[in-house]
């Protein structure tokens with residue numbers, strides 16, 4: 001996916017334009033893969049198999065995001081899995097324990113969260129995204145939630161961020177700023193890009 005030639009130049013405008021292009025590319029990839037949704041987490045499962053028992057944050061699929069549920073279910077047989085919860089704007093995410101059969105409700109901005117459960121600190125995060133670059137850059141919805149969260153977690157201990165998306169979400173010239181936290185790995189429905 002590349003941006004149109006008339007791309008504006010301020011960082012905010014470039015991120016905006018990149019988000020629009022990324023939403024469109026993700027939508028097309030999502031529609032094309034509708035019949036194989038659970039199979040798309042195969043490479044993600046194989047990456048996570050190396051970290052069995054390590055506390056893992058997944059995400060509850062929304063909009064046209066690629067679905068990590070199959071890999072989360074597998075991981076939950078070996079160790080704790082949790083989901084992100086927004087407590088307030090412009091603050092880091094907190095993480096509540098998730099199990100495949102737990103009862104969920106809509107959280108802030110519409111992402112589902114478990115209605116009850118302990119708060120835990122993940123060491124590996126499956127990070128949703130609108131676009132990624134091959135060098136580990138990531139564009140999200142623009143709340144800065146994952147950037148703040150990864151910054152806080154990484155200040156205390158090494159934390160692995162696995163960007164998960166459709167291969168069509170790759171954007172070579174992704175606009176980035178200093179607060180953008182890098183991805184350690186990118187996993188798509190077609191393969192693994194290991195940046196370590």
Ligand SMILES: Nc1nc2c(c(=O)[nH]1)N(C=O)[C@@H](CNc1ccc(C(=O)N[C@@H](CCC(=O)O)C(=O)O)cc1)CN2
Pocket residue numbers: 059060061062065084085086093108109110111128129140141142143144145146
């Ligand atoms: N599945 C999933 N869960 C997640 C995230 C995610 O990206 N995917 N998040 C990752 O942060 C957090 C939720 N953050 C979100 C932030 C903004 C919007 C959103 O709809 N933004 C609107 C603009 C809203 C506004 O400005 O009022 C938009 O993009 O159109 C959605 C989720 C935590 N849980």
Ligand SMILES: Nc1ncnc2c1ncn2[C@@H]1O[C@H](COP(=O)(O)OP(=O)(O)OP(=O)(O)O)[C@@H](O)[C@H]1O
Pocket residue numbers: 015138139140141142143144145146147148151177179180
């Ligand atoms: N660690 C941080 N400290 C202060 N401000 C931050 C931090 N991380 C991000 N921000 C600010 O938050 C805003 C949104 O950031 P950005 O556009 O990178 O969001 P995003 O990565 O697309 O969203 P998300 O992480 O929620 O998926 C920007 O104004 C950015 O400067």
